[in-house]
Amino acid sequence: MFDREKELEDLKRSISSHTITLVLGVRRVGKTSLVKVATYNMPRVYLDIRKFETASYITYNELLEELRRSLNNFISFSKKARGYLGRIRGVKILDFGIEFSTSRQRPSFSSILEALDECAGDEGTRLVIVFDEAQELNKLRGYTILPSLAYAYDNLKNLSFVFTGSKVGLLYRFLRINDSSSPLYGRYFEKIILSPLSRDLALEFLRRGFEEHGVSVSEDFLHSAVDVLDGIIGWLTFLGLRTLRMRFDKSVIKEVLEEASKISINEFCNFVEVMGTKRYVEVLRAIGKEGATWSQVRRYLELRVSPRQLFVNTCE
Ligand SMILES: Nc1ncnc2c1ncn2[C@@H]1O[C@H](COP(=O)(O)OP(=O)(O)OP(=O)(O)O)[C@@H](O)[C@H]1O
Ligand SMILES: [Mg+2]
Structure with missing residues:
Protein backbone atom coordinates (compact mmCIF):
# COMPACT_ATOMS: atom_id res chain seq x y z
CA MET A 1 0.00 0.00 0.00
CA PHE A 2 1.23 3.46 -0.89
CA ASP A 3 0.74 6.08 1.86
CA ARG A 4 -2.40 5.47 4.05
CA GLU A 5 -0.35 4.55 7.13
CA LYS A 6 -2.53 6.69 9.37
CA GLU A 7 -5.82 5.41 7.94
CA LEU A 8 -4.55 1.84 8.21
CA GLU A 9 -3.59 2.30 11.82
CA ASP A 10 -6.89 4.06 12.60
CA LEU A 11 -8.87 1.26 10.99
CA LYS A 12 -6.99 -1.48 12.82
CA ARG A 13 -7.43 0.35 16.10
CA SER A 14 -11.10 0.92 15.44
CA ILE A 15 -11.70 -2.73 14.55
CA SER A 16 -10.12 -3.82 17.80
CA SER A 17 -11.82 -1.25 20.01
CA HIS A 18 -15.16 -0.28 18.46
CA THR A 19 -17.78 -2.41 16.91
CA ILE A 20 -18.88 -0.29 13.95
CA THR A 21 -16.50 1.48 11.57
CA LEU A 22 -17.41 3.39 8.43
CA VAL A 23 -14.81 3.73 5.65
CA LEU A 24 -15.94 6.52 3.37
CA GLY A 25 -14.63 7.96 0.12
CA VAL A 26 -15.33 8.54 -3.55
CA ARG A 27 -15.07 5.82 -6.18
CA ARG A 28 -11.61 4.30 -6.73
CA VAL A 29 -10.04 6.13 -3.80
CA GLY A 30 -8.87 2.89 -2.15
CA LYS A 31 -11.57 1.85 0.37
CA THR A 32 -11.69 -1.86 -0.43
CA SER A 33 -7.89 -2.11 -0.53
CA LEU A 34 -7.58 -0.41 2.84
CA VAL A 35 -10.13 -2.74 4.46
CA LYS A 36 -8.61 -5.85 2.91
CA VAL A 37 -5.10 -4.91 3.98
CA ALA A 38 -6.21 -3.95 7.51
CA THR A 39 -8.04 -7.27 7.97
CA TYR A 40 -5.48 -9.44 6.22
CA ASN A 41 -4.70 -12.41 8.46
CA MET A 42 -7.78 -11.73 10.62
CA PRO A 43 -10.86 -13.94 10.62
CA ARG A 44 -13.12 -12.06 8.24
CA VAL A 45 -16.47 -12.38 6.52
CA TYR A 46 -16.49 -10.12 3.48
CA LEU A 47 -19.78 -9.23 1.82
CA ASP A 48 -19.69 -7.57 -1.59
CA ILE A 49 -22.85 -5.48 -1.57
CA ARG A 50 -21.80 -3.51 -4.67
CA LYS A 51 -22.98 -6.44 -6.76
CA PHE A 52 -26.56 -5.26 -6.06
CA GLU A 53 -25.89 -1.80 -7.48
CA THR A 54 -27.99 -2.32 -10.59
CA ALA A 55 -30.78 -4.22 -8.84
CA SER A 56 -33.90 -2.24 -8.06
CA TYR A 57 -34.39 -4.18 -4.84
CA ILE A 58 -32.73 -6.96 -2.82
CA THR A 59 -34.49 -9.82 -1.08
CA TYR A 60 -33.28 -11.35 2.16
CA ASN A 61 -32.64 -14.62 0.30
CA GLU A 62 -30.27 -12.78 -2.03
CA LEU A 63 -28.42 -11.31 0.93
CA LEU A 64 -28.27 -14.79 2.49
CA GLU A 65 -26.78 -16.11 -0.75
CA GLU A 66 -23.99 -13.52 -0.58
CA LEU A 67 -23.47 -14.42 3.08
CA ARG A 68 -23.37 -18.13 2.23
CA ARG A 69 -20.68 -17.54 -0.38
CA SER A 70 -18.55 -15.63 2.08
CA LEU A 71 -19.14 -18.06 4.96
CA ASN A 72 -18.03 -20.95 2.75
CA ASN A 73 -14.74 -19.15 2.45
CA PHE A 74 -14.62 -18.50 6.17
CA ILE A 75 -15.34 -22.07 7.29
CA SER A 76 -12.48 -23.38 5.23
CA PHE A 77 -10.24 -21.45 7.69
CA SER A 78 -12.21 -22.01 10.87
CA LYS A 79 -13.00 -25.63 11.68
CA LYS A 80 -15.11 -24.62 14.69
CA ALA A 81 -17.37 -22.40 12.58
CA ARG A 82 -18.89 -25.50 10.96
CA GLY A 83 -20.08 -26.71 14.35
CA TYR A 84 -21.48 -23.35 15.49
CA LEU A 85 -23.21 -22.53 12.22
CA GLY A 86 -24.54 -26.07 11.87
CA ARG A 87 -26.63 -25.64 15.03
CA ILE A 88 -28.70 -22.79 13.58
CA ARG A 89 -32.19 -23.58 12.41
CA GLY A 90 -32.33 -23.48 8.60
CA VAL A 91 -28.58 -24.08 8.14
CA LYS A 92 -27.07 -27.29 6.81
CA ILE A 93 -23.37 -27.98 6.70
CA LEU A 94 -22.52 -30.23 3.78
CA ASP A 95 -19.17 -31.60 2.66
CA PHE A 96 -18.84 -28.92 0.01
CA GLY A 97 -20.09 -26.01 2.11
CA ILE A 98 -23.04 -24.35 3.79
CA GLU A 99 -26.63 -24.42 2.64
CA PHE A 100 -29.34 -22.06 3.90
CA SER A 101 -32.99 -22.87 3.76
CA THR A 102 -34.84 -20.26 1.71
CA SER A 103 -38.30 -21.15 3.01
CA ARG A 104 -39.89 -19.98 6.26
CA GLN A 105 -37.21 -22.04 8.02
CA ARG A 106 -34.49 -19.71 6.76
CA PRO A 107 -32.04 -18.50 9.40
CA SER A 108 -32.45 -15.04 10.87
CA PHE A 109 -29.58 -12.60 10.51
CA SER A 110 -29.27 -12.39 14.32
CA SER A 111 -28.92 -16.16 14.68
CA ILE A 112 -26.05 -16.19 12.18
CA LEU A 113 -24.32 -13.31 13.99
CA GLU A 114 -24.78 -15.06 17.34
CA ALA A 115 -23.18 -18.25 16.01
CA LEU A 116 -20.26 -16.31 14.54
CA ASP A 117 -19.78 -14.45 17.83
CA GLU A 118 -19.72 -17.69 19.83
CA CYS A 119 -17.29 -19.20 17.39
CA ALA A 120 -14.95 -16.17 17.55
CA GLY A 121 -15.19 -16.22 21.38
CA ASP A 122 -14.34 -19.91 21.49
CA GLU A 123 -11.31 -19.32 19.27
CA GLY A 124 -10.26 -16.29 21.31
CA THR A 125 -10.37 -13.95 18.31
CA ARG A 126 -12.39 -11.07 16.97
CA LEU A 127 -14.29 -11.64 13.75
CA VAL A 128 -14.63 -8.76 11.31
CA ILE A 129 -17.74 -8.57 9.16
CA VAL A 130 -17.29 -6.26 6.16
CA PHE A 131 -20.17 -4.85 4.13
CA ASP A 132 -18.47 -3.38 1.07
CA GLU A 133 -20.58 -0.58 -0.47
CA ALA A 134 -23.19 -1.07 2.22
CA GLN A 135 -25.47 1.72 1.00
CA GLU A 136 -26.92 -0.74 -1.51
CA LEU A 137 -28.62 -2.42 1.47
CA ASN A 138 -31.10 0.46 1.33
CA LYS A 139 -32.77 -1.72 -1.27
CA LEU A 140 -33.35 -4.65 1.05
CA ARG A 141 -37.12 -5.30 0.97
CA GLY A 142 -39.22 -7.27 3.44
CA TYR A 143 -36.41 -7.62 5.98
CA THR A 144 -34.29 -5.29 8.04
CA ILE A 145 -30.88 -6.07 9.47
CA LEU A 146 -30.63 -2.93 11.64
CA PRO A 147 -32.12 -4.53 14.79
CA SER A 148 -29.63 -7.42 14.42
CA LEU A 149 -26.78 -4.94 14.08
CA ALA A 150 -27.95 -3.04 17.17
CA TYR A 151 -28.23 -6.33 19.08
CA ALA A 152 -24.75 -7.31 17.95
CA TYR A 153 -23.35 -3.92 18.95
CA ASP A 154 -24.78 -4.28 22.44
CA ASN A 155 -24.19 -7.97 23.09
CA LEU A 156 -21.85 -9.72 20.66
CA LYS A 157 -18.49 -8.47 21.78
CA ASN A 158 -16.38 -10.71 19.56
CA LEU A 159 -17.72 -9.16 16.34
CA SER A 160 -16.62 -5.98 14.60
CA PHE A 161 -18.45 -4.41 11.69
CA VAL A 162 -16.94 -2.39 8.86
CA PHE A 163 -19.17 -0.63 6.33
CA THR A 164 -17.60 0.98 3.30
CA GLY A 165 -19.50 3.47 1.20
CA SER A 166 -18.89 5.69 -1.79
CA LYS A 167 -22.36 7.25 -1.56
CA VAL A 168 -22.14 8.64 1.92
CA GLY A 169 -25.63 10.15 2.08
CA LEU A 170 -27.19 6.84 1.09
CA LEU A 171 -25.07 4.96 3.61
CA TYR A 172 -26.25 7.28 6.40
CA ARG A 173 -29.80 6.85 5.16
CA PHE A 174 -29.43 3.07 5.38
CA LEU A 175 -27.93 3.13 8.88
CA ARG A 176 -30.34 5.89 9.99
CA ILE A 177 -27.71 7.08 12.42
CA ASN A 178 -29.32 10.47 12.98
CA ASP A 179 -32.83 9.11 13.33
CA SER A 180 -33.87 8.75 16.96
CA SER A 181 -36.32 5.97 16.06
CA SER A 182 -33.57 3.89 14.44
CA PRO A 183 -32.45 0.70 16.22
CA LEU A 184 -28.87 1.93 15.83
CA TYR A 185 -29.49 5.39 17.24
CA GLY A 186 -27.00 6.41 19.89
CA ARG A 187 -24.42 3.78 18.95
CA TYR A 188 -20.91 5.02 18.30
CA PHE A 189 -19.60 4.96 14.75
CA GLU A 190 -15.95 5.48 13.98
CA LYS A 191 -15.54 7.22 10.63
CA ILE A 192 -12.46 6.87 8.48
CA ILE A 193 -12.52 9.19 5.51
CA LEU A 194 -10.25 8.40 2.58
CA SER A 195 -9.28 11.50 0.62
CA PRO A 196 -7.55 11.59 -2.72
CA LEU A 197 -3.75 11.85 -2.54
CA SER A 198 -2.30 15.36 -2.43
CA ARG A 199 -0.75 16.53 -5.69
CA ASP A 200 2.79 15.83 -4.47
CA LEU A 201 1.89 12.35 -3.26
CA ALA A 202 0.04 11.56 -6.48
CA LEU A 203 3.14 12.52 -8.49
CA GLU A 204 5.31 10.47 -6.14
CA PHE A 205 2.97 7.48 -6.49
CA LEU A 206 3.25 7.50 -10.28
CA ARG A 207 7.00 8.13 -10.23
CA ARG A 208 7.64 5.25 -7.82
CA GLY A 209 5.30 2.92 -9.71
CA PHE A 210 7.08 3.51 -12.99
CA GLU A 211 10.46 3.22 -11.29
CA GLU A 212 9.47 -0.21 -9.96
CA HIS A 213 8.94 -1.26 -13.56
CA GLY A 214 12.28 0.23 -14.62
CA VAL A 215 10.61 2.84 -16.81
CA SER A 216 11.54 6.49 -16.81
CA VAL A 217 8.76 8.92 -17.59
CA SER A 218 8.94 12.66 -18.17
CA GLU A 219 7.80 15.00 -15.41
CA ASP A 220 5.59 16.68 -17.97
CA PHE A 221 3.67 13.42 -18.50
CA LEU A 222 3.28 12.90 -14.75
CA HIS A 223 1.99 16.45 -14.19
CA SER A 224 -0.48 16.16 -17.06
CA ALA A 225 -1.76 12.89 -15.62
CA VAL A 226 -2.31 14.37 -12.16
CA ASP A 227 -3.90 17.51 -13.66
CA VAL A 228 -6.57 15.33 -15.18
CA LEU A 229 -6.92 12.39 -12.77
CA ASP A 230 -6.24 14.23 -9.52
CA GLY A 231 -5.04 12.09 -6.61
CA ILE A 232 -7.54 9.27 -7.07
CA ILE A 233 -5.26 6.30 -6.59
CA GLY A 234 -7.42 3.84 -8.54
CA TRP A 235 -7.24 5.96 -11.69
CA LEU A 236 -3.54 6.60 -11.27
CA THR A 237 -3.02 2.83 -10.97
CA PHE A 238 -5.16 2.28 -14.04
CA LEU A 239 -3.14 4.84 -15.99
CA GLY A 240 0.10 3.19 -14.86
CA LEU A 241 -1.02 -0.23 -16.07
CA ARG A 242 -2.37 1.12 -19.34
CA THR A 243 0.75 3.03 -20.20
CA LEU A 244 3.02 0.09 -19.34
CA ARG A 245 0.95 -2.20 -21.57
CA MET A 246 0.29 0.23 -24.41
CA ARG A 247 2.26 3.42 -24.89
CA PHE A 248 3.52 6.56 -23.18
CA ASP A 249 1.40 9.10 -24.85
CA LYS A 250 -0.80 11.82 -23.42
CA SER A 251 -3.73 10.37 -25.35
CA VAL A 252 -3.71 7.49 -22.82
CA ILE A 253 -4.50 10.01 -20.06
CA LYS A 254 -7.57 11.04 -22.03
CA GLU A 255 -8.59 7.42 -22.50
CA VAL A 256 -8.38 6.80 -18.75
CA LEU A 257 -10.45 9.92 -18.08
CA GLU A 258 -13.09 8.66 -20.50
CA GLU A 259 -13.13 5.30 -18.74
CA ALA A 260 -13.53 7.03 -15.37
CA SER A 261 -16.32 9.21 -16.77
CA LYS A 262 -18.17 6.15 -18.04
CA ILE A 263 -18.13 4.60 -14.58
CA SER A 264 -19.32 7.84 -12.99
CA ILE A 265 -22.14 8.27 -15.51
CA ASN A 266 -23.20 4.66 -15.08
CA GLU A 267 -23.20 5.00 -11.33
CA PHE A 268 -25.16 8.22 -11.46
CA CYS A 269 -27.74 6.67 -13.79
CA ASN A 270 -28.16 3.69 -11.46
CA PHE A 271 -28.65 6.14 -8.62
CA VAL A 272 -31.32 8.07 -10.56
CA GLU A 273 -33.11 4.83 -11.46
CA VAL A 274 -33.09 3.69 -7.86
CA MET A 275 -34.29 7.05 -6.53
CA GLY A 276 -37.01 7.05 -9.19
N1 LIG B 1 -2.78 2.68 -1.00
C1 LIG B 1 -2.71 2.12 -2.20
N2 LIG B 1 -1.52 1.85 -2.77
C2 LIG B 1 -1.45 1.32 -4.00
N3 LIG B 1 -2.51 1.00 -4.76
C3 LIG B 1 -3.72 1.25 -4.24
C4 LIG B 1 -3.89 1.80 -2.95
N4 LIG B 1 -5.20 1.95 -2.71
C5 LIG B 1 -5.83 1.49 -3.81
N5 LIG B 1 -4.95 1.06 -4.73
C6 LIG B 1 -5.27 0.52 -6.05
O1 LIG B 1 -6.29 1.36 -6.60
C7 LIG B 1 -7.34 0.57 -7.16
C8 LIG B 1 -8.66 0.98 -6.58
O2 LIG B 1 -8.67 0.68 -5.21
P1 LIG B 1 -9.94 0.12 -4.45
O3 LIG B 1 -10.64 -0.89 -5.27
O4 LIG B 1 -9.47 -0.27 -3.11
O5 LIG B 1 -10.81 1.44 -4.37
P2 LIG B 1 -12.33 1.60 -3.91
O6 LIG B 1 -12.42 2.92 -3.23
O7 LIG B 1 -12.78 0.40 -3.17
O8 LIG B 1 -13.04 1.66 -5.34
P3 LIG B 1 -14.59 1.46 -5.66
O9 LIG B 1 -15.27 2.70 -5.19
O10 LIG B 1 -14.63 1.29 -7.14
O11 LIG B 1 -15.04 0.23 -4.91
C9 LIG B 1 -6.98 -0.88 -6.93
O12 LIG B 1 -6.50 -1.40 -8.13
C10 LIG B 1 -5.88 -0.87 -5.92
O13 LIG B 1 -4.92 -1.83 -6.19
MG1 LIG C 1 -14.40 -0.88 -3.41
Missing part, protein backbone atom coordinates in the same frame (compact mmCIF):
# COMPACT_ATOMS: atom_id res chain seq x y z
CA THR A 277 -36.93 10.78 -9.82
CA LYS A 278 -35.43 12.92 -12.53
CA ARG A 279 -34.73 15.83 -10.24
CA TYR A 280 -31.14 14.66 -9.61
CA VAL A 281 -30.41 14.93 -13.35
CA GLU A 282 -31.53 18.53 -13.26
CA VAL A 283 -29.61 19.24 -10.05
CA LEU A 284 -26.43 17.90 -11.61
CA ARG A 285 -27.08 19.91 -14.75
CA ALA A 286 -27.47 23.07 -12.66
CA ILE A 287 -24.26 22.42 -10.71
CA GLY A 288 -22.34 21.18 -13.73
CA LYS A 289 -22.90 24.31 -15.80
CA GLU A 290 -21.06 26.76 -13.65
CA GLY A 291 -21.57 25.67 -10.07
CA ALA A 292 -24.60 26.81 -8.14
CA THR A 293 -25.71 27.70 -4.66
CA TRP A 294 -28.46 25.76 -2.94
CA SER A 295 -31.08 28.45 -3.67
CA GLN A 296 -30.03 28.61 -7.35
CA VAL A 297 -30.38 24.83 -7.61
CA ARG A 298 -33.81 25.10 -6.06
CA ARG A 299 -34.95 27.83 -8.44
CA TYR A 300 -33.54 25.94 -11.40
CA LEU A 301 -35.45 22.83 -10.32
CA GLU A 302 -38.70 24.71 -9.92
CA LEU A 303 -38.37 26.12 -13.43
CA ARG A 304 -37.20 22.95 -15.14
CA VAL A 305 -38.97 20.07 -13.47
CA SER A 306 -42.73 19.74 -13.39
CA PRO A 307 -44.18 17.66 -10.54
CA ARG A 308 -45.02 14.93 -13.08
CA GLN A 309 -41.43 14.79 -14.31
CA LEU A 310 -40.07 14.40 -10.82
CA PHE A 311 -41.07 10.78 -10.91
CA VAL A 312 -39.93 9.94 -14.40
CA ASN A 313 -37.51 7.08 -14.23
CA THR A 314 -34.86 8.14 -16.68
CA CYS A 315 -31.30 9.31 -16.97
CA GLU A 316 -31.17 10.39 -20.61
